Amino acid sequence: MKPIDSEDPRVTAYVLGELPEHESDELRRVAEDNPALQAALAETHALAELIRGGFGNESLELGEARREAIRRAGRSPAPENLVSIKSRRRDWLRPAALAAVAAGLVACVLWILQQIPVGENELVQEATEAEQREAVRMHILLSPTRRSARAIAGGITPLPRAPKDDAYAVLSEVPSEIVDEEYLALREIWQEDPEAFFAQVRSAAREVNLPTLGHMTSLPDNPFVSTEEEARSTVPIVSGTASYHLVERFIRNEKRLPPRNSIRAEELINQVSYPDDGDADLDGIKLGVEIVRCPWDRELVLMGVLLRNESQRVIAEDAVLQVEVEPEFVRSYRLIGYAGRKSSEGESTVSEGLSPGRSNYVLYQFRPSTSEAFSAQRVVARVSLSIENESNALIVPVTTPSRDWDAASNNLQTAVALATWGMVLRESPFGGALTHLHIKDFAQDALQGCDTSDLKRREALQLIIDSLPLFELEPEENEN
Numbered sequence: 335m336k337p338i339d340s341e342d343p344r345v346t347a348y349v350l351g352e353l354p355e356h357e358s359d360e361l362r363r364v365a366e367d368n369p370a371l372q373a374a375l376a377e378t379h380a381l382a383e384l385i386r387g388g389f390g391n392e393s394l395e396l397g398e399a400r401r402e403a404i405r406r407a408g409r410s411p412a413p414e415n416l417v418s419i420k421s422r423r424r425d426w427l428r429p430a431a432l433a434a435v436a437a438g439l440v441a442c443v444l445w446i447l448q449q450i451p452v453g454e455n456e457l458v459q460e461a462t463e464a465e466q467r468e469a470v471r472m473h474i475l476l477s478p479t480r481r482s483a484r485a486i487a488g489g490i491t492p493l494p495r496a497p498k499d500d501a502y503a504v505l506s507e508v509p510s511e512i513v514d515e516e517y518l519a520l521r522e523i524w525q526e527d528p529e530a531f532f533a534q535v536r537s538a539a540r541e542v543n544l545p546t547l548g549h550m551t552s553l554p555d556n557p558f559v560s561t562e563e564e565a566r567s568t569v570p571i572v573s574g575t576a577s578y579h580l581v582e583r584f585i586r587n588e589k590r591l592p593p594r595n596s597i598r599a600e601e602l603i604n605q606v607s608y609p610d611d612g613d614a615d616l617d618g619i620k621l622g623v624e625i626v627r628c629p630w631d632r633e634l635v636l637m638g639v640l641l642r643n644e645s646q647r648v649i650a651e652d653a654v655l656q657v658e659v660e661p662e663f664v665r666s667y668r669l670i671g672y673a674g675r676k677s678s679e680g681e682s683t684v685s686e687g688l689s690p691g692r693s694n695y696v697l698y699q700f701r702p703s704t705s706e707a708f709s710a711q712r713v714v715a716r717v718s719l720s721i722e723n724e725s726n727a728l729i730v731p732v733t734t735p736s737r738d739w740d741a742a743s744n745n746l747q748t749a750v751a752l753a754t755w756g757m758v759l760r761e762s763p764f765g766g767a768l769t770h771l772h773i774k775d776f777a778q779d780a781l782q783g784c785d786t787s788d789l790k791r792r793e794a795l796q797l798i799i800d801s802l803p804l805f806e807l808e809p810e811e812n813e814n
Contacts, residue, residue, distance in 0.1 A: 349378045552595035553674030561661035569655040577601035599756030600671030606791040608693045614728045618645030621728045629739040635700040638746045642693040649688040652722035659715040663707040670697040708734045744783040751776035770805040
């Protein structure tokens with residue numbers, strides 16, 4: 335073994351435990367009589383402890399992503415990175431230089447580790463929560479009424495639960511806290527800026543995953559309700575418009591009819607705004623009714639109910655709009671649209687109320703008790719609006735005889751065109767003899783009598799007409 339001095343690289347190797355055992359024994363023997371070598375050993379040992387302490391304060395745990403990156407880097411080194419093994423130089427660096435190199439290597443290692451993604455569990459959790467929030471927001475925006483998954487603690491007024499049969503019900507695996515936060519955020523947008531809220535509805539309808547729509551639950555149409563069992567029906571005060579934008583997306587962009595279970599007739603009807611026809615008025619809240627012979631089934635009568643808010647306040651969720659029919663003249667009735675919701679429910683389905691400047695149009699089908707019941711002049715039903723904590727109420731009588739279809743207002747013609755379009759699209763069992771050819775006549779009648787300045791109404795009616803050729807496709811081509 336060659337002589338050992340204080341600058342020998344074997345000093346560093348000894349301290350790091352990398353020196354062979356027989357050389358380690360020789361170095362210890364020489365160091366007993368060599369103070370300079372003893373000082374070099376002590377200095378190198380102190381430096382090694384300092385480096386170990388630096389590493390000890392860092393979290394160097396490798397996640398699976400890091401391990402895989404290292405494996406990939408080690409499998410196929412580039413040729414320019416390969417070096418040949420050469421013999422050691424005889425002019426060894428001083429321990430101080432070795433210490434500087436070691437410190438530099440430590441810094442490089444720490445920098446490289448900082449570039450590798452850390453906190454994988456946290457990143458995955460954040461991504462999952464973001465996906466959940468996006469899904470919840472999409473469900474709320476596309477649902478017929480904006481609901482929460484549970485009541486909220488902390489003094490906030492409890493929100494209604496989403497019904498189990500709601501096609502847009504939020505997935506059960508999403509934490510209820512996320513549902514509530516997204517619901518409250520959207521409710522705030524609705525209250526402060528309704529137009530911004532509906533802009534988000536339109537955006538959601540454009541961005542929703544199309545295959546998902548095909549797997550939505552198909553909700554049953556409302557049946558006819560016997561007046562002997564229930565003569566009073568709660569009228570929905572507000573509806574969304576998401577279904578209209580979904581239909582528009584399919585027809586304009588996909589060039590095909592939408593899945594039948596994505597159609598909500600009430601959301602097609604209320605895509606357009608309905609001007610007041612001048613029936614009853616209570617401080618800017620207007621209520622009107624109109625009845626005509628059903629144009630596709632002469633044994634039935636259609637009733638349109640228009641609620642319009644021209645006041646400076648929201649018609650709140652505690653308002654109750656009801657139709658009460660006379661069993662003597664009406665055998666049964668049916669609420670068109672609002673699939674999955676019984677028309678005889680005794681509670682309001684509105685979750686946010688009707689904001690100023692907006693209207694809501696609702697259609698009913700009446701089956702008269704006799705063929706002559708609607709021929710003479712009489713009151714066959716009453717429509718009323720009552721608001722909690724207000725003594726006044728709006729009451730509008732529904733009087734006969736009913737008018738023919740040709741005498742119907744443009745409001746009713748438009749609502750019927752959109753409603754029957756929805757019934758045929760969703761293959762409603764209550765459509766009877768309705769076909770897309772009937773819808774063409776209804777839409778053209780409404781379009782002909784429409785005000786030329788009402789562009790939104792004209793666009794909706796034109797969309798009906800533009801969709802008609804899609805009904806002519808072979809079933810297998812148009813299958814959804």
